[in-house]
Amino acid sequence: MNRIMEDTSGSDSANAVKDILAKARDEVAKVIIGQQKVVDYSLIAIFTGNHILLEGVPGIAKTLLVRTLAKVLGSGFSRIQFTPDLMPSDITGTNVFNLQEGQFHLVKGPIFTSFLLADEINRAPAKTQSALLQAMQERLVTIDGVTHELPANFTVFATQNPIEYEGTYPLPEAQKDRFLLRVEMDYPSEEDEKQLAVQSLGRETPENILESDAVQSVLTSEGIARVQEALDTITLKEELVSYVVELVRASRNTDCIQVGAGPRATKALLLSSRAFAAIEGRDYVTPDDIRLMAYPVLSHRIILRPEYEIEGMTIGEAVNRLIESVAVPR
Numbered sequence: 001m002n003r004i005m006e007d008t009s010g011s012d013s014a015n016a017v018k019d020i021l022a023k024a025r026d027e028v029a030k031v032i033i034g035q036q037k038v039v040d041y042s043l044i045a046i047f048t049g050n051h052i053l054l055e056g057v058p059g060i061a062k063t064l065l066v067r068t069l070a071k072v073l074g075s076g077f078s079r080i081q082f083t084p085d086l087m088p089s090d091i092t093g094t095n096v097f098n099l100q101e102g103q104f105h106l107v108k109g110p111i112f113t114s115f116l117l118a119d120e121i122n123r124a125p126a127k128t129q130s131a132l133l134q135a136m137q138e139r140l141v142t143i144d145g146v147t148h149e150l151p152a153n154f155t156v157f158a159t160q161n162p163i164e165y166e167g168t169y170p171l172p173e174a175q176k177d178r179f180l181l182r183v184e185m186d187y188p189s190e191e192d193e194k195q196l197a198v199q200s201l202g203r204e205t206p207e208n209i210l211e212s213d214a215v216q217s218v219l220t221s222e223g224i225a226r227v228q229e230a231l232d233t234i235t236l237k238e239e240l241v242s243y244v245v246e247l248v249r250a251s252r253n254t255d256c257i258q259v260g261a262g263p264r265a266t267k268a269l270l271l272s273s274r275a276f277a278a279i280e281g282r283d284y285v286t287p288d289d290i291r292l293m294a295y296p297v298l299s300h301r302i303i304l305r306p307e308y309e310i311e312g313m314t315i316g317e318a319v320n321r322l323i324e325s326v327a328v329p330r
Helices: 011-029 036-047 062-072 088-092 126-138 190-200 206-211 221-233 238-250 263-279 287-298 306-310 315-324
Strands: 052-055 077-081 093-098 103-108 115-119 140-143 146-149 155-160 181-184 257-259
Touching (some): 011 036, 011 062, 011 221, 011 263, 036 052, 036 062, 036 221, 036 263, 062 077, 062 115, 062 155, 088 093, 088 126, 088 140, 093 140, 126 140, 126 155, 221 263, 238 263, 238 315, 263 287, 287 315
Parallel strands (some): 077 115, 115 155
Antiparallel strands (some): 093 103
């Protein structure tokens, strides 16, 4: 499979990316029933070298999704259950003194992996949440003054429960801005839930399928880097770059938005739109790609004015108003 990404350029690279993404989606679909949008957005975060914030109630396969992606993409996986008593060293690791050898040895924390599931990240205090900031931005971890490198494809999948806020700590704006996308993971459809129910009565449960040979790896961790490079061949016209800049800047001047998105949102919208085009099997970006990616990119980066919130306006309505206020390039 890795040969697919060798000696390709231009449209050949775009076709190779299309092939890889299609096969990854097919393998993930063997385990994850439905949730295609969430799967696609997760692949976008991985292949753009970024992180993703998943919001959804318990029991809708968030952990299973990340475990499946790790297997399909040949990457390591770790999970951290965030709790109010979790300390930064519980994430990063610590140096432990060995009495026999008379020296300290590093005991690495769960952050030393490729795909990290930060479960209910808002249940830990800000000090612990901030332990992820350096890792998310620089893929480095500093322990007792010594800096350690993380894998090049280190990706954080953070989860939040959108209906339970008691005993939680809101994520700092600086940390939310480091997530490429915020994705709402909803309940499965009636048909998908029925299929899950039938599978749970036998041995072909999603968990058993994942542990079997039915799910194959389509890449190695090194192959992810080659796909990321190949995404650079996706055409993004100059007028569409200007359109993205206008959209983000308009968020700072829209009447219902108190705090607009910063320059990092511009980069996020460009990267995610290009990756979305690749997932759709195209080697060029369209305005529709940008409009579709605007909500997951901007929804966690803007703050509504209180008076509009009181009137019942949602973030989604604000983003739609923002999109409609900027002319689409022809």
